[in-house]
Amino acid sequence: MNGSIRVSAKTVDDAITEAMIQLGVTSDRLEYEVIEKGSSGFLGIGMKQAVIEARRKPEPEPEVVEEEPVAPVEEVREEKEPAEPVKEKVKEEAPVVEKKEEKPAEEQKKARELAEVQPQTVEAVKTFLADTMKAMNMEVEIETSIDEDGALCADLRGEHMGILIGKRGQTLDSLQYLANRVANKHQDGYVRVKLDTENYRARREETLKHLAKNIAHKVKRNRRPVALEPMNPYERRIIHSALQSDPYVTTHSEGEEPYRKVVITLKR
Template sequence: MRKRMPRAGRRRLLSVRWRPARPPRRRRSEAKTMQEEIIVEGKSVEEAIEQGLSQLGLSREQVEVEVLEDAKSGLFGLMAKAAKVRLRPLEGGVGRAVRVAREILQHMGLEAEVEGMMEAGQVKINITGAGGILIGRRGETLSAFQYLLNRICNQDSERWDRIAVDVERYRARREEKMVEMAERLYRKVLDTGKAVTVKNLSAHDRRIVHMTLKDRGSVETHSHGTGRLRKLVVAPRGGKRPEHREKNAGGASDRVRTFTKRFESPFA
């Protein structure tokens, strides 16, 4: 026979109530990571970023930086404006781009530092340490890397984030050279009254020249040809454009598309 439990024991047993376990407290570092975005001002953009990172308790690689206003110096130090930046904890568009860029570099066997920020609605990635290997001939390898990064980061995204990649300010220096070249071509066309043709420019370089001279009323720019045979023409405005029929020579963009088709993304 089973022994009956005493009544007092039954009362104690029935008086026990179940209580749900409390969720574990979040550590300070985790709480800071979940913090909302902040807007910080400083004498310069870099100073504002450093102040924001200090407030969030995060590193540069853990936040998305958007430059809202650049610092402006007033006359005799009066009416000066401070720089203003917005910092958002990752992972967002910038965080994903930084992570994928690092993984691609690892697969390429390259050791480099990757930084990202949001500026003028565009994700900007700057890579330091890869050097000429990632830049390639006239920036062709860099353009392929940028194209691949855009495709991977946006393949499953509802919003397309435009990603611009630079290596140790290569694109910035190249843009300065293209602007100077555009000015020289402009003066040459004015002096001679004849059109000038330039070969072996990338699509990015041609676009810089077009944008530099688009508001010059005395000249006009256009491109003709396809692939590697595509040329840039700066001519007096109103001149007749010759017809050009050239076969596609298979430019850099064709090679990039072929490479991308073969590439199965492990980063999605």
């Protein structure tokens, strides 16, 4: 595989997660081949790690968008209005769905003025994280800081962080949720905790922005809606934000948690 990387981890799933992180792609943009499935051995003796060879899928025609004038979008409008009235109704309702998802975050930001993080809260969060990592048999360094918004940030460093991140960051998100619960039991006012490791949050955000624009190109070219993989509310907001100024496409969310996903469609 040209331009490929070889990744090893405890399981194939962990190796895939690590490959996604290293290549900066989501699961739909990853190609991989299993070299070694790995085995747990007997009582941990003779354990073999899983090994995969992975690479990014070829980018689909990056220059197509340059050739997308207003006219093709207008043609889609003429085709869809008489032929697919039901779809047009869904599009009209889309902004409402998106607002339901976006508004709580905006309202919460106004309603929950962050309290000043107290020393005992920092220690409680660090103790919780350290105990959790110990239970997972992981040696992790924990560095805390207060960001410009007043949130408590905890950066975790160590080996095999792909395990801690989990598929699409689900393990890290769950741990962050629990850390927030711990923090808010130790002082008055609202405290927000952000967990990160190996700059995963920033890399994931850039990956999602790239994915959003890439899929938008496909929607413009094929004139058909495209549904992305299920994402959490934070990641869906990144997709919505990345395409909110695009004059040709619109976004809305469909489905129920935890399988709720963003759908990208042509504007009428």
